[in-house]
Amino acid sequence: MAHTAMSGNGTTAGDDPLQTAVWRLRSRACWVDAAALIEPVTPQAALQRTALLVERCLYTEQGWEEAEDALRTAEAQARTDDERGAAACERGQLAYAATLLGVRDRSDEARAALGRAAALIAPGAPGRALLDFRRGLLAENLAHAPQAARAAYRRAHAGATAHDNLLLQSFTWRHLAGLALRDGELAEARHGFTESLRIREELGYLVGTAPALASLADTEPEPEASRLREEARRLFRLLGGVPTWLSRQLAPPAATA
Numbered sequence: 358m359a360h361t362a363m364s365g366n367g368t369t370a371g372d373d374p375l376q377t378a379v380w381r382l383r384s385r386a387c388w389v390d391a392a393a394l395i396e397p398v399t400p401q402a403a404l405q406r407t408a409l410l411v412e413r414c415l416y417t418e419q420g421w422e423e424a425e426d427a428l429r430t431a432e433a434q435a436r437t438d439d440e441r442g443a444a445a446c447e448r449g450q451l452a453y454a455a456t457l458l459g460v461r462d463r464s465d466e467a468r469a470a471l472g473r474a475a476a477l478i479a480p481g482a483p484g485r486a487l488l489d490f491r492r493g494l495l496a497e498n499l500a501h502a503p504q505a506a507r508a509a510y511r512r513a514h515a516g517a518t519a520h521d522n523l524l525l526q527s528f529t530w531r532h533l534a535g536l537a538l539r540d541g542e543l544a545e546a547r548h549g550f551t552e553s554l555r556i557r558e559e560l561g562y563l564v565g566t567a568p569a570l571a572s573l574a575d576t577e578p579e580p581e582a583s584r585l586r587e588e589a590r591r592l593f594r595l596l597g598g599v600p601t602w603l604s605r606q607l608a609p610p611a612a613t614a
Contacts, residue, residue, distance in 0.1 A: 411450050415600075449495075490510065528553070530549045538576065550575075557569050
């Protein structure tokens, strides 16, 4: 399952208190409360608020109109190529999420928006890694092109590493591991899922920890697999059933007669 990611502002000691508060709320699935702390009075603030509300859509399958409103504000405020590119990247992610979750087929809009972002965000810029990751999501989940997805995830991983974006690295590790598991590369998949889980636990990204536990469980023998899934279920219930799509993966096996 796809996830969104943005910068890890607020995840380390000494960060701006506002960013720390936003991160704590976001990591506990309180996106609306986090967004309420941000006044969209600058292009960067408008973009961050948009990213929070877009992530909420992907994790809860709710809040589409609020995300669209925030996105239009961010697009209107964007002045530089980087800002316009970042807004286009968020539009692409929102359209991707709507398509993936069966709300409405916006796949053409997603491709066009991410293509526009690629023309605006310079190679090597901090926002390029997130764009590469999201282009990988499109390739994997909408175009069903795993080779193209793997190449995009690797570019994203290199960019996230270069810019010390640990949260994004947790996503690239996870999705590269998912492709490895699909190819039967169990050791590679286990390593990637382990790294993803480690980063999320270190950052306190609680809402992303249950999916990481469930994925790692798919690579482990019993009884470790069952232990990991039970821990994922505990966190899933703690967060009120978020992310919504994880319920299918965590459903207990049907009882046998």
